[in-house]
Amino acid sequence: xxxxxxxxxxxxxxxxxxxxxxxxxxxxxxxxxxxxxxxxxxxxxxxxxxxxxxxxxxxxxxxxxxxxxxxxxxxxxxxxxxxxxxxxxxxxxxxxxxxxxxxxxxxxxxxxxxxxxxxxxxxxxxxxxxxxxxxxxxxxxxxxxxxxxxxxxxxxxxxxxxxxx
Ligand code: SF4
Ligand code: SF4
Numbered sequence: 261x262x263x264x265x266x267x268x269x270x271x272x273x274x275x276x277x278x279x280x281x282x283x284x285x286x287x288x289x290x291x292x293x294x295x296x297x298x299x300x301x302x303x304x305x306x307x308x309x310x311x312x313x314x315x316x317x318x319x320x321x322x323x324x325x326x327x328x329x330x331x332x333x334x335x336x337x338x339x340x341x342x343x344x345x346x347x348x349x350x351x352x353x354x355x356x357x358x359x360x361x362x363x364x365x366x367x368x369x370x371x372x373x374x375x376x377x378x379x380x381x382x383x384x385x386x387x388x389x390x391x392x393x394x395x396x397x398x399x400x401x402x403x404x405x406x407x408x409x410x411x412x413x414x415x416x417x418x419x420x421x422x423x424x425x
Contacts, residue, residue: 306401312398312400314398316398316400317381317382317383317386317396318381318396318397318398318399318400318402319376319396319397319399319400319402319421320374320376320379320385320394320395320396320397320412320417321394321395321396321397321417321418321419321421322372322393322394322395322414322417322418323392323393323394323395324418328418329365329368330368330369330372330393330414330418331365331391331392331393332368332369332372332389332391332393332394333365333366333367333368333391333393334349334351334352334367334368334369335367335390335391336349336351337388337389337390338384338385338386338388338389338394340388341384341385341387341388342384342385343380343382343384344375344378344379344380344382345378346374346375346376346378346379347372347373347374347385348371348372348373348375349369349371349372349373350369350370350371350372351367351368351369351370352367352368352370353366353367353368354366354367354368369414371413371414372413372414372417373411373412373413373414374411374412374417375410375411375412376402376410376411376412377407377410381396383396394417397421399421
């Protein structure tokens with residue numbers, strides 16, 4: 261059963277002025293602290309950058325081996341586990357010349373797309389991957405100008421990413 265709590269507004273509440281003044285007091289205190297004491301709450305981004313936690317989940321990448329061949333074997337686990345359904349994989353048999361060191365990677369992705377605008381950066385794909393292929397880096401600078409640029413394809417995912425973990 262829902263309980264509705266009604267609060268009777270006083271005359272001063274209706275004016276909104278006391279609440280406004282309380283907010284302004286904080287604003288001016290911060291302003292003068294910054295001006296005279298050098299206590300700034302902000303940084304000069306992008307020249308200065310904050311240090312993020314090691315556990316921060318940012319832009320995706322796909323790890324590659326020494327021959328720049330992706331470690332992904334197109335098992336579809338990441339696509340299956342993704343709650344946002346933003347991973348699309350199309351697989352094919354991997355050619356023998358892409359199996360160095362006698363390591364058999366039977367399949368490879370011919371298409372591996374991530375729609376970064378749908379992704380909620382939960383990290384499930386990284387957790388599910390048996391090959392440690394798909395990972396989330398600590399790069400948070402993912403601003404794009406068009407929607408198409410937020411659609412990561414295999415070439416994009418294989419490139420060097422800042423904050424690669
Ligand atoms: S981080 Fe989560 S939402 Fe994003 S691609 Fe991976 S599983 Fe999907
Ligand atoms: S990235 Fe990992 S989980 Fe996803 S298809 Fe490739 S090997 Fe499987």
